[in-house]
Amino acid sequence: MNLSECYQLLELDERATLAQVKSSYRRLARRYHPDINPGDRAAHEKFIRLNQAYQQLVRVLPTFRSTSVEPEVNVDAPPAPPPPPDLSNLDLQLKQVTYRQLQELLKYRCYTRAISLIEGLVERLPQDPEIRQWQAVTYQCWAKQLIRDRQFDDARDFLNQALRADPENRNLWVETEKDFRTIDRLAGKSRKLW
Template identity: 40%
Template sequence: MDIADCYRLLQLTSRANIEDLKASYRRLARQWHPDTNPGDQLAHEKFIQVTEAYKTLQKIVPPAPNNSTVPASVPSRATAKPRSAPSVKVSTQSTKPSSPPPPQQPQRQARPQAATSRPRATVSKQPTPQPKPATSTRKSSLSPADIKLKVDSYKQLQELIQRQRFPRAVALIEALAQRLPQDAEVRQWQAIIYQSWGRQLIRERKLNQARAYLKKALNTDPHNKALWAEIELDFKKIEMAF
C-alpha cells in the first residue's frame, strides 16, 4: 500500500498532522469495526486496510501545531493560509510505528451518518489527490543529477497542486516523465496529476475535458487498483452532471 492510498483510505490530505490522523482513524475504525458490521466481510477488510494505512502514516505525518483545531479531513470554508507541504524524505530509514489506539466500542443505538449533500456538493469537497514522496532512491539506478531533479520536481508539484495550478503541474510532470520514462514513481505522480486536473474540470463543469484527463490517468498507471476505483466514482459524477 503506497502513501497516496493511505491518505485516500483515511480521507486526509497531505497537510494532515498526527492529531488529524488519529481523529480520522478513530472515526473510520468505528464505522468499519466488525462489532458494528457483524458478518460483513467487506467491512472487515475495510477495517484492516484503514488500520494498515494508519500505521503507515504514523511514520511521516508531522505533529499538530499548538493552534491547530480544524482536522485536515474536513475542508474549512475560512480563507486561511494553506499549510506547507510535507517535506520530501529521500532516505528509506523507517521507525517502528506505535500500536494504533483501539477503536471505541460503538453504542448500539448509534446510526451511521447519512449522506445528505447533493452530488455537486460532494464533488467540490473531494480532497485533491497528492503524489507520494520520492522514497525509493536507494535501489534506483538514477544518477545523482536525476535524483535531485526528481526530488525538486516533487516539491514543485506539491506547491502547484496546493495553488490549484493544474496546467503547470501537468506540463511539469509530462516533462519529468520524458526525462525519466522508466521510473514507476514518476508514472504514479503523472496519473495522480491527471486525476487531480480531471476533478478540477468536473468542478468547473468542463465535463468532456474532465473525462479525457481521467482516461489519461488510467492509461498512465493502468495497474493501480485504488486509482481505478476512484476514477470510476469520478465518471459516475460526470454522468450525473449531464
C-alpha cells in the first residue's frame, strides 16, 4: 500500500501531522473494530487495512516531519532556523513530487537514486530547511544499509554528512549516535574474529 492510499484510508490530507494521523486512526479504529462489529467481515477487513496504513505512516512521518513533535523550550537554545524561503508554484510542485518519489525510493531501498534525487533538490533549493532534513534522513538511511553490509567507514562518512546537512535536528543527533555505537560494537566483533 502506498502512502497516498494510507492517507486516504485514514481520511487525511497528505500534509497531516503525526498527531492528526493518530487521532484519525483512533476514531476510525473504534468505528470498525471487530468487537464493535461482530461478524461483519467488511468492517474487519477495513480495520486490518486501517492498522496497516497507520503503522506505515507512523514509521515514515517522524522520519520526515520532526516538526510534528513538540519542541522543547530552552532559553539557551540557538534561534530557530529561518522559515523556508518563498517558493514559486513550480518549486512547490517540484518539492511535493520529489518528496513522494523520495519516500518510494527509501521504501524500496533504492538509496543511490534517493541520494541523487535529494542532492539535486538541495542544489535547486539550498535554503529550504525541510529539504535539508530530507537530505539528512536519506544519508542516514543509506548509512544504516552500509552498516548492515558491514561497510563501516562508508557508513561513518554518510552519518557525518547527515549531521552536516541538518545540524540543528536533535532527533537526528540521537539516532546517529546510536548508529555510531552500533558501528563500534560490530566493528569490534569483526576485529575479534580475525
